[in-house]
Amino acid sequence: MTDYTPKERLYRALRKQQIDRMPAVCFTQTATVEQMEACGAYWPEAHSDAEKMATLAEAGHTVVGFEAVRVPFDITAEAELFGCGIKAGDQKQQPSVIKHSVNNMEDLEKIRNYSLKEGRIGAILDAVKILSDKYGKELPVIGSMIGPFSLAQHINGDAWFGNLFTGEEIVPTLLDFCSDFNVAYAKAMVENGADTIAIIDPTASYELIGGEFYEKYALPYQKKIVDAMKELDVATVLHICGNTTNGLGIMDKTGVNAISVDQRVDIKTAIGNVENSIIVGNIDPVAVLWNGTPEDVAEASKKVLDAGVGLLTVGCGIVSMTPTANLQKMVECAKSHTY
Numbered sequence: 450m451t452d453y454t455p456k457e458r459l460y461r462a463l464r465k466q467q468i469d470r471m472p473a474v475c476f477t478q479t480a481t482v483e484q485m486e487a488c489g490a491y492w493p494e495a496h497s498d499a500e501k502m503a504t505l506a507e508a509g510h511t512v513v514g515f516e517a518v519r520v521p522f523d524i525t526a527e528a529e530l531f532g533c534g535i536k537a538g539d540q541k542q543q544p545s546v547i548k549h550s551v552n553n554m555e556d557l558e559k560i561r562n563y564s565l566k567e568g569r570i571g572a573i574l575d576a577v578k579i580l581s582d583k584y585g586k587e588l589p590v591i592g593s594m595i596g597p598f599s600l601a602q603h604i605n606g607d608a609w610f611g612n613l614f615t616g617e618e619i620v621p622t623l624l625d626f627c628s629d630f631n632v633a634y635a636k637a638m639v640e641n642g643a644d645t646i647a648i649i650d651p652t653a654s655y656e657l658i659g660g661e662f663y664e665k666y667a668l669p670y671q672k673k674i675v676d677a678m679k680e681l682d683v684a685t686v687l688h689i690c691g692n693t694t695n696g697l698g699i700m701d702k703t704g705v706n707a708i709s710v711d712q713r714v715d716i717k718t719a720i721g722n723v724e725n726s727i728i729v730g731n732i733d734p735v736a737v738l739w740n741g742t743p744e745d746v747a748e749a750s751k752k753v754l755d756a757g758v759g760l761l762t763v764g765c766g767i768v769s770m771t772p773t774a775n776l777q778k779m780v781e782c783a784k785s786h787t788y
Contacts, residue, residue, distance in 0.1 A: 455516035459589045459645065462760060463684040463706040465727065471761060473783035474517040475509065476591060476647040476686045476709055476729065478766030482541060483773045484508035492769070493537045496523060496544060497568075499575035506580060510588065513773060514780040517645075518580045519591035524649050526569035527595050527630070528603035531560045541769045549606030554619055557626065560604075565637050574641050581642020589645050592638035596650025596687070597627040597670040613658070613666060620666065628670035632677045639683050646678055647686045648705070654689050655696025663699050675704045686729065690765060697722040712736075712764035716756035727759030732779055739768040743778040750782035761786065 452469065453461065459472045485491045488511075490504035502520055509515045523543040529535045534548025551557050565574065573592075581590045595603070601623045602609040612620050635646050652658075653667040675685045687700060688709035700708055701723040708726045710719050712733035719728045730753070732738055737749045753761055761783040767776070 454587050456585075456587055456589050456644065459517060460684070463645070463686070463727065468788070471783045471786040471788065472516050472589075473514065473780040474589065474591070474760065475515050475519065475762050475767065476593070476645075476707075477649065477688055477763060478522050478543070479509040479513070479515065479519050480505050480522045480769065481513075481767060481771050481773065481776070482769050483771075484512045485540065487512045487773075492522070492540050492542075493544065496521065496526070496538070497572050499572040499579060502572060502576040503579040503583075506576065507583070510584070513776045515776075516780075516784075517589040517591050518584055519593060519647070520576045520580065521569070521573045521593060524593075524595040524599070524651075525603070526573060527600050527634070530563055530568055530570050531604050533603055543766075543769075546603045549604060551604045551619075551623065552606075552608065554622065557619065557623060561626070563630070565634060570634065574637055577638050577643050578641040585642045585644075590643045591645045591647055592635065592643035593647040593649060594631060594634055594638075596648045596653060596667075596689075597624055597631050597674070598653035598667045599650045600627040600631070602652045613662065624666060624670045628673045631670075631674045635674055635678060635683075636681070639678070639681055643683070645684045645686065646674070647688065647709075648674060649688050651688075651690040654691035655693045655699075656691040660696055660699055663696055664702075668699060668702055671703045671705075679704065687726075688765075694718055694722065697728075698724075701726050707759060709762070710764065714764075716753055716758050720757055720759075729760040729762055730758060731764035732762070734763050734765050734768050734771070738763060738775050738779065739771045741775060743774050746775050746778040747782060750779055754782065754786050 488508040490501040495501040495505045506520045525544045532550035538544040684706040686707040687705040692713040710730040
């Protein structure tokens with residue numbers, strides 16, 4: 450069988466084409482303290498400095514062994530661009546949104562004139578280009594962004610779900626704004642060398658909003674990103690936290706190449722609930738990868754692989770204190786698996 454490069458292998462895997470073995474990749478947050486210590490690039494500086502961001506992303510490949518490089522490491526840069534207050538985090542904790550920026554339609558008008566070259570969004574795009582220039586011919590370059598539903602919630606804050614349930618005018622308007630931004634941002638990532646886009650949309654979870662609201666307020670806006678990427682032959686991966694089992698059929702309608710599921714989802718059931726997407730996941734990031742041993746990782750990986758997962762990887766973002774040895778064991782299990 451053909452010996453593929455990691456870039457070719459992931460390209461084919463995400464399109465259900467024949468390959469020699471399973472790729473070993475991570476579509477969610479990859480950085481750990483041990484990687485920071487190994488490469489000399491640390492949080493929180495690596496969230497805003499393009500060179501340090503690229504260096505730490507590279508460590509996911511050179512230290513852990515992931516067959517891809519991915520940025521960024523959090524989902525707050527987009528909200529920061531639109532005026533939200535951000536707590537910077539530290540070496541172990543990611544940044545978080547602490548203040549929101551849009552309460553009404555007038556506030557929304559104030560944030561429409563933005564530039565993708567500004568702030569951390571600009572740094573992320575620069576990091577994508579640094580990684581692509583160095584690795585783009587051989588490795589997949591994964592660009593990640595918060596999804597439109599969760600971005601709207603970051604921007605609108607505590608009022609978001611109330612506005613959603615009462616059908617306020619700001620809801621579809623803000624979702625249109627956010628999804629248009631997502632499309633522009635994804636295209637900019639691709640222009641800078643990204644070949645795969647991960648959409649992280651945690652508050653669009655079926656557990657939080659149910660199927661009817663997902664179909665109305667998440668599906669069409671996520672699909673706009675996916676459709677734009679299809680035109681560029683760029684694969685998309687959608688990750689939503691929680692037990693999304695009953696919502697997978699709706700998520701599949703977005704047209705994404707892969708759906709990333711967390712540890713609460715049964716892989717066999719998930720596979721049966723989708724027609725088009727492949728299912729990726731879902732090693733427990735806390736109980737197994739952070740607090741377990743390499744033997745625990747091997748055992749959990751075998752269960753997921755035996756269940757027929759499309760790609761073996763973590764069930765959510767990697768905890769910053771996760772031991773490198775555990776991540777390396779997950780990579781080893783993926784690389785040794787043939788379909």
